[in-house]
Amino acid sequence: MDNKQMLMIPGPTPVPEKVLLAMAKHPIGHRSGDFSKIIAELTANLKWLHQTQNDVLMLTTSGTGAMEAGIINFLSPGDRVLVGNNGKFGDRWVKVAKTFGLAVEEVKAEWGKPLDPNAFKTLLEANTAKTIKALIITHSETSTGVLNDLAAINTAAKAHSGALMIVDAVTSLGATPVAIDELGLDVVASGSQKGYMIPPGLGFVSVSRKAWQAYETATIPRFYLDLKKYKKSTDEDSSPFTPPINLMYGLQASLQMMKAEGLEAIFARHQRHTNATRAAMKALNLPLFAPDNAASNAITAVAPLGVEAEKIRSTMRKKFDIAMAGGQDHLKGKIFRIGHLGFVCDRDILSCIGALEATLIELGYEGVNPGAGVAAAAGVLAQG
Numbered sequence: 001m002d003n004k005q006m007l008m009i010p011g012p013t014p015v016p017e018k019v020l021l022a023m024a025k026h027p028i029g030h031r032s033g034d035f036s037k038i039i040a041e042l043t044a045n046l047k048w049l050h051q052t053q054n055d056v057l058m059l060t061t062s063g064t065g066a067m068e069a070g071i072i073n074f075l076s077p078g079d080r081v082l083v084g085n086n087g088k089f090g091d092r093w094v095k096v097a098k099t100f101g102l103a104v105e106e107v108k109a110e111w112g113k114p115l116d117p118n119a120f121k122t123l124l125e126a127n128t129a130k131t132i133k134a135l136i137i138t139h140s141e142t143s144t145g146v147l148n149d150l151a152a153i154n155t156a157a158k159a160h161s162g163a164l165m166i167v168d169a170v171t172s173l174g175a176t177p178v179a180i181d182e183l184g185l186d187v188v189a190s191g192s193q194k195g196y197m198i199p200p201g202l203g204f205v206s207v208s209r210k211a212w213q214a215y216e217t218a219t220i221p222r223f224y225l226d227l228k229k230y231k232k233s234t235d236e237d238s239s240p241f242t243p244p245i246n247l248m249y250g251l252q253a254s255l256q257m258m259k260a261e262g263l264e265a266i267f268a269r270h271q272r273h274t275n276a277t278r279a280a281m282k283a284l285n286l287p288l289f290a291p292d293n294a295a296s297n298a299i300t301a302v303a304p305l306g307v308e309a310e311k312i313r314s315t316m317r318k319k320f321d322i323a324m325a326g327g328q329d330h331l332k333g334k335i336f337r338i339g340h341l342g343f344v345c346d347r348d349i350l351s352c353i354g355a356l357e358a359t360l361i362e363l364g365y366e367g368v369n370p371g372a373g374v375a376a377a378a379g380v381l382a383q384g
């Protein structure tokens with residue numbers, strides 16, 4: 001049906017009407033006093049969302065631009081780094097790091113399994129000369145629905161070395177606690193089209209004092225993504241280049257909505273939706289791709305047997321106007337992924353699961369017990 005699409009993908013995520021209307025305003029000058037006030041409000045609210053006193057900088061990029069900024073500002077060619085790689089986005093970190101000449105050592109896990117914190121610990125302990133400059137980790141691995149154990153990996157890093165912790169929190173910020181100050185995470189990258197409830201186009205990077213010290217000696221060339229420029233401007237409630245003014249109107253509205261809901265309530269909602277979705281998949285005999293003890297709060301990946309993942313996706317899209325994500329790289333056709341990130345309510349989860357049941361019935365999937373998925377999800381949601 002025209003104009004009725006429901007996004008259940010892990011970005012772009014649904015956008016509240018309040019945000020869309022805020023973005024429809026005429027732009028104002030980005031050097032005006034009125035816009036400075038908006039930047040000041042955004043900066044304060046971003047620190048709230050990031051649970052940090054560190055700088056949180058806004059870049060006109062997608063999430064990958066924020067990741068790239070997180071590498072090039074704090075490291076130098078030849079620097080030895082440990083990169084966690086258990087999916088598409090871990091792999092992206094490897095590619096970015098190699099592009100800029102870093103000496104990358106990958107810590108791998110099979111796609112669908114979490115990274116092993118002990119693997120980092122072993123490598124760090126063996127590195128008595130302390131030449132490892134950074135650990136680079138994807139927190140919520142969107143390609144598989146796996147949540148890596150950031151706290152445990154961080155403990156290994158902190159116990160042994162002065163290495164920077166550089167984190168992709170693109171699908172964990174705003175869904176899962178990312179305790180930047182408590183854990184001492186040095187660089188945390190994210191993007192607007194995920195947990196922020198606004199369209200794509202803004203990247204965010206938080207930077208610790210320790211990372212700024214590393215900045216002083218880092219030699220990778222940079223210009224547009226030179227974060228010192230952004231820090232200097234942000235400290236003056238300004239921006240170094242023309243920012244996406246209308247997107248920032250949207251961000252102003254979405255952060256106000258998030259503050260009104262409260263951080264704990266937001267995390268609890270994402271947890272509830274994850275639990276409901278996973279319970280429904282189990283009740284429908286659809287195998288979950290990520291284990292219960294390492295499940296992302298933003299995305300549930302499902303590896304159906306006896307029914308094609310891509311057929312499920314196309315039926316969901318054509319008959320029910322619900323967009324789900326497919327598998328990436330070697331998982332193409334093997335899994336489908338349900339995004340429940342950002343502006344998602346209980347009704348969205350029930351609609352998606354109800355439509356999925358109808359799709360499975362239509363495709364003749366033998367494992368389906370009609371109503372079981374909705375009942376399981378409703379049971380979880382009823383617990384509040």
Ligand SMILES: *Cc1c(COP(=O)(O)O)cnc(C)c1O
Pocket residue numbers: 010011062063064065089138140141142168170171191194
């Ligand atoms: C979406 C996403 C990114 C950023 O991708 P862009 O397309 O550049 O916004 C990075 N990491 C993860 C884990 C993501 O889900």
